[in-house]
Amino acid sequence: MRAFASSFVRELDFLSRNFWDRAMVSWFPAMLLGILAWVFGAGVVRDLPIVLVDQDQTQISRELGLRLDAAPAIHVVASILDFGEAKQFVQARKAYVVVLIPSGASREILQGNSAAIEVFYNASYSTASGALLRDVNSVIEDYSAKLAMRQTAALQPSGVRPPPIKVQSTLLFNPQRSYEFQLVSLLHPALLHLAFMIAVTSALGRELRDRTIGEWLCERWSTVPAIAGKIAPYILIFMGWSLVVTVYLAKFRGWPIQGRVSLLILAYLCMYTAYSAIALALVGVTRSMMQSLSVAGIYAGASFAFTGAIFPIQSASGFARVWSQILPFTWFTKVLNGQWSMAGPPEVAIGYIGILCLFTGLGTLIGLPGYINAATQPAVWGRR
């Protein structure tokens, strides 16, 4: 216990004396978390630019244009005749979508036929185009229903009936279709686990680089509590940041946690412990601060892409699926998704937390002997 406490105090003392090392666990990650929160602060996209190519030039086409502009996601920046010119708008990123009303559209409608409205969307920008397509579709569908009523009333005044089936589309667990909730809830822990892993890898590797590991781990019998005492301040600091980002989204942005908060907090704790163990393994094996940091970057740097929470990883290549599974962050996001928005069963979450603990065990097993051993071998110290 004494070794744990003295190591703990020693690390805090180091942080208090070194501005940039302190920055890497305090205001620097805080600033990055803040930027991510701001980027997605709007949550839903509004007033994205589209171009209307109205070759019909009738009352019907003009009304459709007005209705499109009135939809929340849509802002009609130009109404022109030439499709080529409209494409220029998209290439210059002044519009994401072009809605083309062909000439003769209203004649078709008045004759009782269907007119095809062509919607061209910039698939290179999928988020913006996706949001626009949804609104464009619903505006056209609504207007189509209105036109149908008007037309049928004109042809056979007695027999106006709505179409026999109506489809109501709802998103469970995120009915507001908020990108803020979907992305920020994942991006914040993604950033935190990276910053945490860097901090712990640096803290462990620094003792080797600065040749201080020998005097720090000199008492053979107390090495394990000493190492735990060194990592503990970082776990505390990052648990603090985790609470801050969770409260930010749950309380200030209005995305309450549907499941159990305690499980989410436990998952954070076990994720950090798992990454501590992996950091220990990296430093224990490479015995170099620089190398272990580089490997940590390759290992965890892309974990956001490999979680499968944004894009389906299940249908990706075998390598990608295996890579996804050897990242504790993947299992953490399963707990987060299950508990935050879905109120999923606690047993499932506890299972995932168990997997996080496996990483801790395995990482410690690999890294601890090598790291303790390095403390008695001055020849491996000081590598840059």
Place this chain on the structure above:
Amino acid sequence: MIARAFFATFKAILSDRPAFLLLGVSFVLYSFFYPSAYTGQVAVRLPLVVVDLDNSASSRSLAVKIGATQQARVVARAPSLNEAQILLEDERATAIVLIPSGFGDEIRAGGQGVVSLYGNGAYLLRSGAALSGVATSLGALAVESAKDQARTLGAPAANPLKVIERPLFNTREGYGSTVVPGVVFLIVHQTLLMGLALLAATLREAQGRTKFPLRTFLGIALAFFVLGVAEVFYFSGFVFWLQDYPRGAGRLGDLLLSGGLFVSATIAGALALGSFFRTRERPVQIWIITSLPIYFLSGLSWPIEAMPHWLAVFRRLFPTSSGIQVMIGLNQMGAPLSNLWPDLANLFGLTAAYGVIAVCRLVDFSGGAGLSSLTKGRIALSQKALSGADER
């Protein structure tokens, strides 16, 4: 003099293993590793659960027809919404179609039967677009189902407007081709920036602030410029071809000019920033945690129009923001340079602004350090560490 500094820079990179890994190896590693996350294909047929609470002739026929559409396949039938929801949480299904009781009666009576479609919002980016496809195909089924009704009541209102959706540019719409072609330029940016900063920090740690003659400075910048342009062509040419992403839509000359501007802005920024680092390992720490925010500021995966105004301005400080937009414009959209000028002007402005800072910090017009200091930084650092150990 410029040529000698140019070669000395490559020698310095080659003699420092972590710097070489960052500048010469990591981007190749990433070019295979990163796209693998996105090899999952866009689900052509969305797995659906059908909850038929009506159990009438109309509802059964609708359920059968849903399974026969191109957009969806029915993976299970569940007796209640709760049980269907479990399938959704297990990710065995992506959406639920709920046919409420009374659906058949309503249609026979000439009214409107309401079908509910539930998607999983916890995976918004995945299910958002796919869901609207299913909704559209369900709407089309409505017309067929109406035939029964029509026999007794006459034809219902026709559908005066129909929508035809057509993708422009990235027409394959794979997951990879919407993300990776942007991310690779972030990789170019981060490896160049941090590799250069690593060497600069090592030099500074070993021998304090070092200033160079202008020609040496230009030689160093040119070496990194060549490395950066090679990376841009490696990704735009080889990787996009290998992964079969949209490519080569623009002219080669345009690509050379824009890629060159992006790399110059990055190198100028790297030289300016690198001069501030004092610890060899620091750039690696920064590289790892800044990539995510810088990527989302680029405006590829999240529209710039939806960012707060000050962030939309702030993002221009990063060469990646304009660089990614320009490269997507050229590689995927085949945009002429005249359509890309605001971003090109921004890259030019960044090159000039960061360049001035770098010159002020690193150039000594009355002499400065010799070329030998370039390659000796690491050795000096090791010797310094050794002598420190002896004292201890």
